[in-house]
Amino acid sequence: MTATTMAAPVAAASDAVSGHTRDRALWGAIMLAPYVLVFLVMVVYPVAYGLWLGLNWNSYRALFADPIFIRTVVNTIVFLFIAVNLKFLIALWLSGFFVAQRAWVRIVLVIFILPWAVPSIPTILSFRVMLNPENGMINQQLFHLFGIVEGPGWLTDPTLAFASSIMVHIWKSLPFWTLILITGRFAIAQDLYEAASVDGANKWQQFKFITWPSLATLYVTSTMLSMIWTLGDFNSVYLLTGGGPGDLNHVLSTLGIRYMRNNNLDLGIASIIVAMPLILPMVYFMVKRLSKGAE
Amino acid sequence: MKKALDEGKLILIAIPVLLWTLLPIYHLFVLSISSQEAMLAGTLWPAKPTLQNFQIVFQQQHYYLTNFWRQMFNSFFIAITTGLLTLFIATFAAFAISRLKVRGGRTIMNLALATYLIPAAFLAIPMYKAMGSYGLLNTQAALILAMVALASPYAIWVLKQASDKLPKELDEAAIMDGATSLQLFRLVYLPLMKPSMVVIGIYALLLAWNEYLYAFLLLSNEKAVPLAVGLGLFLSADDAPWNLLMAAGLLYAIPPAVIYYGFRKNMVGGLTAGAVKS
Secondary structure, eight states, rough: OOOHHHHHHHHHHHHHHHHHHHHHHHHHHHHHHHHHHHHHIIIIIIHEEEHHHOOOHHHHHHHHOOOOHHHHHHHHHHHHHHHHHHHHHHHHHHHHHHHHSSSSHHHHHHHTTTHSSOOHHHHHHHHHHHTTTTTHHHHHHHHHHHHOOSOOOOSSHHHHHHHHHHHHHHHHHHHHHHHHHHHHHTTTTTHHHHHHHTTTTHHHHIIIIIIHHHHHHHHHHHHHHHHHHHTTTOOHTTTTTTTTSSOSSSSSSHHHHHHHHHHHHHHHHHHHHHHHHHHHHHHHHHHHHHHHHHH | HHHHHHHHHHHHHHHHHHHHHHHHHHHHHHHHOHHHHHHEEETOSSSSSSSSHHHHHHOOOGGGTHHHHHHHHHHHHHHHHHHHHHHHHHHHHHHHHHHOOOTHHHHHHHHHHHHHHHHHHHHHHHHHHHHHHTTTTSSSHHHHHHHHHHHHHHHHHHHHHHHSSSOOOHHHHHTTTTTOOIIIIIIHHHHHHHHHHHHHHHHHHHHHHHHHHHHHOOOOOTTTHHHHHHGGGGGGTTOOOHHHHHHHHHHHHHHHHHHHHHHHEEEEEEEHHHHHHO
């Protein structure tokens, strides 16, 4: 008797489970379909089309013969190297400031994330007007306060204009990475520091033996991710200098668009494809890293 | 004594940090309340602050601002549609991958992540060409689709991670009770996922609101473009009325800033936790 009464609910339950397996496969496919559709239409087809357009060998010859392209490749590498490292050193240092246990430091943090919270266009254009060598606020103030008649050509001197773009890029993206490193620092157990200071470790030793080892992985992952995104930063260059003066300060992300707007689509596509050997290894590395982290 | 010294050091860091952060925003604000002459004088504060720029913007009394309200509406429309569509697509996809363990879900997730990681500026030209062959160029649908395609991968990833954290036992118990996948979605998953969904909806909305490159590539009609592109038009003249641009720019920056600060706790936690997992 017990056997039959036991068997019925178990059978019902296993029915429910096997019914569920079929139901699950069906609904899984239906629910994934919208994204798969978007992916096919908006990513797979465009990329395949782009690769097909990029099969023209002459455009690569023309590309490498273009002095602006060569200059742009160098610019991109310098931009990446300086912007990412500088940004992360500052972010690492500032994250140490922001974890201080003070109410007013938290208010400073709220203000500090403003560049991240407001859109790029008005703020970068504000930089552009502010740095205007003739009537921008910076040079006018240099004149009023220090009597400097001819202030620096922030946007007209090629080197300074390039540096200004890097500065704007850092201004915009620093808050985000600082927040990431703050999160990382909060995850470090506080008693490690207490124990260390009891043992007489100074601030530098505490950083070297506690903070850095705990943050290193996060720091490297973040740097990598930031490199990829910095490579794609169109706004900081385009909106501030337009790649100028004289097309000397393009990076790969603005150069492709410049080619396209000059009705030179083939060169635009080619300039993207030659950037792929640089981008894809980083993307591959990050996908592995992020999907492992998600498990 | 040591305490005061520490406080002093912190303040010495805080001052340059605040100056650096606020200078361009302060400059934006000062120009927006400056007359044309005051603007060219480059003073730290205009002699006679004026709200006239805002009046001109509101009444669209300048060549560059003819379509200001129209473009503001476009920005709202494109951002909200992108937010809703992304939310719809990503919520379903994350449920299928994380709870239903659909076949191929992992592969799709990795492909989506790769799309998220390739800089959008490098996908712009191929997407522009594709839109041309779909016959969608110069339609807002093109921009919305592009923004959904760019926002979905990260949205799916964050929602999948949030969903993975929900206990498995919830599903098992519901299945034993004979719940179908749809009931599971509606009764177990949706209610628990709401906080993450808010973050993701806002993320996609702001991504679309702030986008400049795709908007100016895919749309050209001044009546169809969002405000970001409308503001970019000022770049076409060397002696542009920057004070008007800044007034319009300030109005454009307010909605996202309000959203960011309104949802600050969720946004900062949700987006930074998702962005980098070590």
